Amino acid sequence: MKSLGELISLACRLFLAGLFLWAAHDKVWDPASFAAAVSRYDLIPMGLVNPASVLLAWLELVVGLCLLVGLATRAAALWSALLLVFFTGLMIYAGMTGAGFDCGCFPGEAGHPAGYQAALRDALMLLPALWLLVLPGRWLALTGRRRKHSDRLTLSV
Amino acid sequence: MSRGQSSYILLSCMVMLLVAAVAGLAFNLLTPQGVGWTPSHVSRPLWSAVDLAQAAQLQKDGALLVDARDPGDYKLARAAGAVNLYPEEFDLLWPLLGPTLRQAPAVVVYGRYFSRWPAAQVAQLLRGQGLTKVYVMLGELSDWQKAGLPVKTPRRKRP
Numbered sequence: 127m128k129s130l131g132e133l134i135s136l137a138c139r140l141f142l143a144g145l146f147l148w149a150a151h152d153k154v155w156d157p158a159s160f161a162a163a164v165s166r167y168d169l170i171p172m173g174l175v176n177p178a179s180v181l182l183a184w185l186e187l188v189v190g191l192c193l194l195v196g197l198a199t200r201a202a203a204l205w206s207a208l209l210l211v212f213f214t215g216l217m218i219y220a221g222m223t224g225a226g227f228d229c230g231c232f233p234g235e236a237g238h239p240a241g242y243q244a245a246l247r248d249a250l251m252l253l254p255a256l257w258l259l260v261l262p263g264r265w266l267a268l269t270g271r272r273r274k275h276s277d278r279l280t281l282s283v
Numbered sequence: 284m285s286r287g288q289s290s291y292i293l294l295s296c297m298v299m300l301l302v303a304a305v306a307g308l309a310f311n312l313l314t315p316q317g318v319g320w321t322p323s324h325v326s327r328p329l330w331s332a333v334d335l336a337q338a339a340q341l342q343k344d345g346a347l348l349v350d351a352r353d354p355g356d357y358k359l360a361r362a363a364g365a366v367n368l369y370p371e372e373f374d375l376l377w378p379l380l381g382p383t384l385r386q387a388p389a390v391v392v393y394g395r396y397f398s399r400w401p402a403a404q405v406a407q408l409l410r411g412q413g414l415t416k417v418y419v420m421l422g423e424l425s426d427w428q429k430a431g432l433p434v435k436t437p438r439r440k441r442p
Contacts, residue, residue, distance in 0.1 A: 189299065
């Protein structure tokens with residue numbers, strides 16, 4: 127039973143890691159395009175669009191990397207959940223205003239329109255993040271290994 | 284979850300945010316594709332800004348008005364005589380509107396201003412196409428309308 131929990135945690139971690147790394151890749155590499163995508167929502171003042179979009183892109187990358195290697199998994203899961211809640215809200219707002227433009231969430235040309243469908247997708251992606259908050263798992267995780275190692279050291283002392 | 288665990292998670296979250304901020308800043312400073320604090324059409328403008336009265340005077344003197352808002356907004360209302368040229372479709376629309384804009388003695392661009400400033404972006408692109416007298420109006424269509432300047436709205440169909 128414990129193995130099943132670990133397996134689900136590992137699957138959730140790798141799924142979210144892949145998702146965030148995929149989403150972050152283009153945003154980090156082409157910050158001007160991502161800033162333009164952020165500005166289309168017309169939610170934050172122009173002076174903050176570039177810094178906010180750069181921070182968001184790199185945060186996605188850092189969270190994705192942490193999830194991939196299993197470093198501070200709970201914190202990474204908490205960031206994932208917070209980001210996904212924010213994205214869900216943003217997509218609902220876009221749906222209410224009838225934006226209709228590309229959400230700027232993932233690479234690809236105009237394949238992901240902002241709106242209610244995207245909100246539902248983001249809300250579903252919350253589930254693995256919530257699972258990891260409760261059960262971060264230790265399989266193939268740096269944090270788990272380090273903790274085991276430190277436990278051993280404590281015992282030997 | 285113990286208090287210690289919660290503190291560890293919050294601390295890790297802060298470290299992640301800090302790493303993202305430092306890495307993002309470094310990447311933007313060190314790579315050619317990095318972006319500045321504001322877009323180049325705002326930080327290094329090639330256009331001149333004009334107020335509402337100056338824009339109206341320029342139009343009187345023969346300047347062409349360019350509406351840089353999305354086509355949906357343009358269809359609802361626009362300054363009389365304005366043509367629609369917006370950043371997202373600039374490359375597509377320029378060949379159609381370019382000859383008219385080149386003939387005009389000056390071009391005044393207007394649009395909205397909050398997260399982005401499409402008027403400034405279009406003005407910058409027009410300068411890039413070789414137009415010399417390009418101005419951005421510091422004001423929106425509502426200000427234009429409030430000043431009693433002519434606005435064109437679609438005619439209502441008779442029932």
